[in-house]
Amino acid sequence: MPRALEGIFSARGCAIVGASSNPLKAGCQIVANMKAAGYDKGIFPINPSGGEILGLKTYASVAEIAEPVELVVLAAPAASTPAILADLGRRMAEKKDLAFLVCSAAGFAEVGTAEGIGYQEALASFCSSNDIRLVGPNCVGVIDPVSRIDTTFIAGIAHVPGGISLASQSGSVGAWFLMNWSSTAAGGVGFRRFITVGNMADVTIIEGIRNLADDPATKVLGLYIEGSPQARELVEAAGMAARKKPVAALKVGASEEGARAAKSHTGSLAGSDALYEGSFEQLGIARAASPRELSNILRSFDSMPLPKGPRTFVLTQAGGPGIFCMDQMAGVGNLATAYVSDETKAALVKCTPPISSICHPEGHADITAAATAAQHADSLEAVLRDGGVDSVIFITVATLFLDLEEMARNLAGRMRALKSEGISKPVFFIILSGNTVQPCRDILEREGYLTWDSPEYAVRVLSHMTARAEFEARLAREGGDR
């Protein structure tokens, strides 16, 4: 049995081969990221030129480091693989402490040349014969803000601990997420672990999934999948994870052209898309249609309760966007109209402008552009208090009559008050439009409420959340893990 991937998160001592003091080099940013993450078990930049890198003493080789080194990150060109392996071989002959190797460099098997394939084989062979686990090559490795490790060279990451984990075959897709997440109003989206596997010469996406499935701090799991020779095993691992926590996957390479591109990207066989598609649904895995949707799903599952059922109320201050939203809801197929009680209807009539359209049709109230900030909050409260409502899609468009920031504070306060009474349902705050609404959205986001710039994304995520709620109910009936 090879050692478990889990150990990488507590590895003592990290050597960075190809470390650099040039801030435009990966070998500099990796040092910076390890420091920024707060890694305190020894960072050892390897650079034969000597001197310091970001205030840290450099070493000419891994072999010469006196302290323990359990993790090595390789940021040197693929062509230097033989020299690096010689150094690592000396280390193992003397100290025997290396346990994990993350290879950030590209130019290995994915390029398809004899050299590239040869370098990858040499790396993998060295690792397997020394009981070292190899992550990559052609990946950005791992991040864990709690374990305080970040082997990536992605700049500007906010290392905020949270519940979302991501296992990705692509470094850039992971970077895409983290760069978006790091620039939110709330100072960054919290995440738990981030594992990229690149060419999967040893550690596979399957092992990444299993690690995160077993990790109790991972509340929701996202997957970016290009393909695997063990497609069925991959799907089963994701399915096992989905019995424990929400899992959402973006599977690319669905088309013939995309599959060929995947082959030359990480050397992955995309495999039959039909296998993934059919299995995902059966196993309770949310299939994301795009990176944006995957990000939306993860953030929503992480920050909102699941709806108790499919009954959705559309509370809108703008007619057109409300109609578009109802079309979108009909399109996803698993959402239902929330029929509210006569008492709720009376309450809505009372707390909204006279020209409002209340429950014509059912499940929909247009409180019109005349609605005040207080009327927005009052009508949301009325709808949330109704036992026939499982979730709410709330839409408002900036008008000059409406103090959007006051509205945001009202809404956040009302949500908190209702929660303290035990009323907690998913609410999708769609705030239109342009730069002018950003301060309003920022207020809600800082209070922990997601906001949206168009209804279609919210509707699709709500559909996934509703499907998850049904899946968990089925698991419970069957006496599943959860």
Place this chain on the structure above:
Amino acid sequence: MPRALEGIFSARGCAIVGASSNPLKAGCQIVANMKAAGYDKGIFPINPSGGEILGLKTYASVAEIAEPVELVVLAAPAASTPAILADLGRRMAEKKDLAFLVCSAAGFAEVGTAEGIGYQEALASFCSSNDIRLVGPNCVGVIDPVSRIDTTFIAGIAHVPGGISLASQSGSVGAWFLMNWSSTAAGGVGFRRFITVGNMADVTIIEGIRNLADDPATKVLGLYIEGSPQARELVEAAGMAARKKPVAALKVGASEEGARAAKSHTGSLAGSDALYEGSFEQLGIARAASPRELSNILRSFDSMPLPKGPRTFVLTQAGGPGIFCMDQMAGVGNLATAYVSDETKAALVKCTPPISSICHPEGHADITAAATAAQHADSLEAVLRDGGVDSVIFITVATLFLDLEEMARNLAGRMRALKSEGISKPVFFIILSGNTVQPCRDILEREGYLTWDSPEYAVRVLSHMTARAEFEARLAREGGDR
């Protein structure tokens, strides 16, 4: 024959009934918007309290204004309709100059009450018996930055002349667009005309479409449609427009629930969605899946040349997003792989990092995260010079190695240089991700190049542009209008 809607854009003298000095009232913002648009034919705020509004003298009634008044905007509550009509009746008895009435207020037939229906009938009857055209009620009227008119109460609009026109049954959907467009880096998206028709008591969306179809300054036409009792006539009007210029439509009320909401929004019968769907395709009208897509289509048609054909090259610096993009391209169905020549392949190999993947598969080059700003521009130029390429999707992800702003300047310069040689093809610049890439995107946008934050939107728009190119070729073969 009632007078043509076109006259509204040159109406001499505009009275604003319900004008207010309270900046939170529509009646204040309409005065502000007319001033901001530069309307110089006389703005007459009507407010019985007297005094000035935004520096303009107020009047107690429309009847008492000595100057010509061809346009009246109503921003007073529906219940004041009888009093307003008495005033307008006096004006017509004495001066006979009123020609257009825009009713911004809501609370008419759309609320479904006897009063609301009665007020709307009184308005419509007064107008028809006095040869006055009525726009609305329950609309925000019209904007035309060149004619310098803006009857809306949407705050913060950049009145930048351009080629895009919009005819919308919803004011808020129009506002959604304009608020987004007004907050671009380039200081606002230029537009030609904006016509909202609300309850369509007289001027219909059909008339709006015909006006914009006949307007030579409208380069591309966008429609937001909830429905019409004359659905076939509407579709035919859009089809006639599409023979003259690109037309894109967002039709809502496709679902039963959405149709019922449309009924209570602007009193529109959504009509059979199948009629719209089938006709749109046949008549060469791009059907937008969402407001965002409609906005994307309009901006793209306005700012980019049409592709000569379907052959699309994906030039990416990031593997994962490139694969996702190729899947999306396969999904839209009318895009094809661009096979480049051996010379182009050699040029690409020469100008990109050694580990790049050039045309494996065909139509795709991954220049990898190692690519410099210059290599981005060089590879784009190589691809654009190839006669087998009709369009390019360009994807890059922020890395620390890449000076994104330098890249943006390089790209814009190269595009300009190629254009001066007569090489002009649509290029979709997808720049990932987060806030850090905004300065790069701003540089390109200020130079007139659209940028995107995910491939799926670009692919869908390119599909619409390719379909339009095919439609125009068909029209040309058939000896059509264009």
